[in-house]
Amino acid sequence: MNEFELIQNIFKASVMANTQGRKDILLGIGDDCAQVQVPQGQSLVFSMDTLVEGRHFPFDADPVDIGYRAVATCVSDLAAMGAKPAFFTLGLTIPKSDPQWLAGLAQGMAELAEPIGLTLLGGDTTKGPLTLTLQVHGYVEVRQTPLRSNAKVGDDVYVTGLLGDAAAAVPIVTGEVLVSNERLDYFYDRYWRPTPRLIVGMALKRVVNAMMDISDGLAQDIQHILKASNVGARLEADRVPISAELRQWQPESALSLALTGGDDYELCFTASKEQASEIQLITQTLSLPCTKVGEVASEGFSIEGYDGDISGWQHF
Amino acid sequence: MNEFELIQNIFKASVMANTQGRKDILLGIGDDCAQVQVPQGQSLVFSMDTLVEGRHFPFDADPVDIGYRAVATCVSDLAAMGAKPAFFTLGLTIPKSDPQWLAGLAQGMAELAEPIGLTLLGGDTTKGPLTLTLQVHGYVEVRQTPLRSNAKVGDDVYVTGLLGDAAAAVPIVTGEVLVSNERLDYFYDRYWRPTPRLIVGMALKRVVNAMMDISDGLAQDIQHILKASNVGARLEADRVPISAELRQWQPESALSLALTGGDDYELCFTASKEQASEIQLITQTLSLPCTKVGEVASEGFSIEGYDGDISGWQHF
Numbered sequence: 001m002n003e004f005e006l007i008q009n010i011f012k013a014s015v016m017a018n019t020q021g022r023k024d025i026l027l028g029i030g031d032d033c034a035q036v037q038v039p040q041g042q043s044l045v046f047s048m049d050t051l052v053e054g055r056h057f058p059f060d061a062d063p064v065d066i067g068y069r070a071v072a073t074c075v076s077d078l079a080a081m082g083a084k085p086a087f088f089t090l091g092l093t094i095p096k097s098d099p100q101w102l103a104g105l106a107q108g109m110a111e112l113a114e115p116i117g118l119t120l121l122g123g124d125t126t127k128g129p130l131t132l133t134l135q136v137h138g139y140v141e142v143r144q145t146p147l148r149s150n151a152k153v154g155d156d157v158y159v160t161g162l163l164g165d166a167a168a169a170v171p172i173v174t175g176e177v178l179v180s181n182e183r184l185d186y187f188y189d190r191y192w193r194p195t196p197r198l199i200v201g202m203a204l205k206r207v208v209n210a211m212m213d214i215s216d217g218l219a220q221d222i223q224h225i226l227k228a229s230n231v232g233a234r235l236e237a238d239r240v241p242i243s244a245e246l247r248q249w250q251p252e253s254a255l256s257l258a259l260t261g262g263d264d265y266e267l268c269f270t271a272s273k274e275q276a277s278e279i280q281l282i283t284q285t286l287s288l289p290c291t292k293v294g295e296v297a298s299e300g301f302s303i304e305g306y307d308g309d310i311s312g313w314q315h316f
Numbered sequence: 317m318n319e320f321e322l323i324q325n326i327f328k329a330s331v332m333a334n335t336q337g338r339k340d341i342l343l344g345i346g347d348d349c350a351q352v353q354v355p356q357g358q359s360l361v362f363s364m365d366t367l368v369e370g371r372h373f374p375f376d377a378d379p380v381d382i383g384y385r386a387v388a389t390c391v392s393d394l395a396a397m398g399a400k401p402a403f404f405t406l407g408l409t410i411p412k413s414d415p416q417w418l419a420g421l422a423q424g425m426a427e428l429a430e431p432i433g434l435t436l437l438g439g440d441t442t443k444g445p446l447t448l449t450l451q452v453h454g455y456v457e458v459r460q461t462p463l464r465s466n467a468k469v470g471d472d473v474y475v476t477g478l479l480g481d482a483a484a485a486v487p488i489v490t491g492e493v494l495v496s497n498e499r500l501d502y503f504y505d506r507y508w509r510p511t512p513r514l515i516v517g518m519a520l521k522r523v524v525n526a527m528m529d530i531s532d533g534l535a536q537d538i539q540h541i542l543k544a545s546n547v548g549a550r551l552e553a554d555r556v557p558i559s560a561e562l563r564q565w566q567p568e569s570a571l572s573l574a575l576t577g578g579d580d581y582e583l584c585f586t587a588s589k590e591q592a593s594e595i596q597l598i599t600q601t602l603s604l605p606c607t608k609v610g611e612v613a614s615e616g617f618s619i620e621g622y623d624g625d626i627s628g629w630q631h632f
Contacts (some may be wrong), residue, residue, distance in 0.1 A: 033362055035360070035456070035461055038354050045350065045352075047438065049407075051442075055444060083349065090542075091365075092452075093447055122363065124364050129447075133449035140351070188440060
């Protein structure tokens with residue numbers, strides 16, 4: 001068995017396992033292309049993310065964590081479209097072929113991918129500096145896609161979950177800051193194990209006007225919605241949902257981390273005020289906190305009660 | 317304009333230009349996902365390739381060449397499935413944001429992508445060592461996909477075009493070997509401008525039994541067909557199509573390069589003998605040489621008239 005077959009076998013045993021019983025997959029890994037028949041009445045949505053060691057995750061991280069988080073961050077884009085996960089591809093560049101490391105990566109990917117029905121359906125493995133490029137694909141009914149460009153003046157602006165923990169965790173996961181075991185456990189998971197908001201995304205797609213996932217910080221990401229929709233927004237800082245853990249650990253910078261920190265992978269959406277009770281019902285049913293943080297305005301962008309910088313993660 | 321928008325604009329002006337009039341593209345670049353509706357009766361095929369600088373192409377290469385070849389090598393997988401190119405995504409990791417370099421890359425990609433109806437429909441740009449991951453997507457009728465696993469004992473084995481030139485060109489394009497201008501022109505193009513065999517692939521899909529593209533050398537790649545089909549093959553070395561240019565320049569190693577060199581991106585296929593005249597007609601109509609190089613046998617693999625090593629490009 002050559003290195004190439006070895007890698008294939010590692011992935012076959014885990015994330016590639018569940019293609020059986022899938023009518024949409026006509027041809028799996030092993031030919032020049034994979035082949036898929038999108039279910040009747042559905043469209044295909046997809047998103048590609050590249051993660052570079054030392055830039056998007058720390059050097060020498062646990063491969064299980066890398067694998068889980070890589071799938072999670074990419075699947076978060078499917079959640080923002082209200083789509084059902086279907087399959088993903090992996091362009092994996094690794095400095096050396098280490099079976100144990102690869103098995104860890106595959107395990108971490110499978111941990112998230114399997115329960116959400118996402119299967120590995122192709123990719124490429126090359127030698128070079130550690131880089132992962134994932135493309136995730138999902139299905140969604142043609143006319144039910146929540147876009148960034150559909151926010152209306154007067155809409156309420158909401159976010160799911162809690163913001164800021166993942167950004168606060170960065171110096172912990174890189175080892176720059178040492179904290180108590182209890183704090184380590186909480187923040188380590190908040191960075192490495194984001195939960196893509198798939199179910200709430202699917203449930204909300206019928207009631208929201210605009211939706212996206214927050215990867216680069218609320219203050220920066222919501223501006224993508226505002227720009228695409230040609231509207232403005234007024235947010236209120238004291239409505240931004242922040243965990244007790246973060247408030248306690250970093251009372252001074254908690255708000256700034258929540259607004260500009262990134263890596264949370266929660267959803268941000270706008271909806272007309274008439275949908276408020278429906279949204280409350282959905283989020284209560286799913287036990288996911290969902291917080292109104294402001295309103296869509298005709299123009300401008302402000303965050304009342306916050307005078308810090310509002311740019312988030314810079315890609316360059 | 318930040319670096320990120322700059323990059324988007326460079327690509328928008330070239331490879332991303334032709335999504336207008338495309339009924340299959342419901343949502344282009346700019347949201348969390350792109351959205352596609354696969355045409356009625358068609359299935360989606362896709363393939364991902366990663367190209368690392370210094371490994372899959374030389375350091376400091378012309379970005380126009382890198383762009384063209386990246387699309388060509390990936391699209392070659394669509395040709396092998398007899399599929400019509402539809403769209404692609406690009407995970408681009410670059411050490412720095414150089415507008416001129418990026419414009420060159422986009423130009424090279426557009427040079428091939430535009431005429432074949434392939435449009436850029438998403439991706440990610442990150443900072444790091446130069447690496448390109450492309451995923452190309454095409455459409456093909458559900459029951460007309462030529463697989464690797466369908467070769468039959470007694471089939472003829474064919475290859476399109478000429479083999480070995482691209483591998484011979486490697487020391488020229490890396491600058492290790494200096495040659496005359498005339499030779500440089502010929503071999504430079506043979507390495508940097510492979511022609512994906514799309515039209516012949518689409519025309520042949522009804523008459524072939526098994527088909528794949530040759531990226532790692534005929535001797536190695538055909539074994540993928542043999543393994544997947546559970547058959548053997550006997551090839552004849554003196555039938556392998558080699559250019560006059562390569563025979564003249566490297567008479568001693570021409571055959572070895574043609575069999576094990578890789579990077580040619582021609583098609584290899586098997587077809588029953590009854591299809592011989594139909595195949596001849598197709599390849600004559602398309603003015604593409606198509607050569608019988610051997611036959612499918614019940615077991616074993618041999619190349620009569622060649623006693624060298626028959627392993628091709630190693631991925632690790």
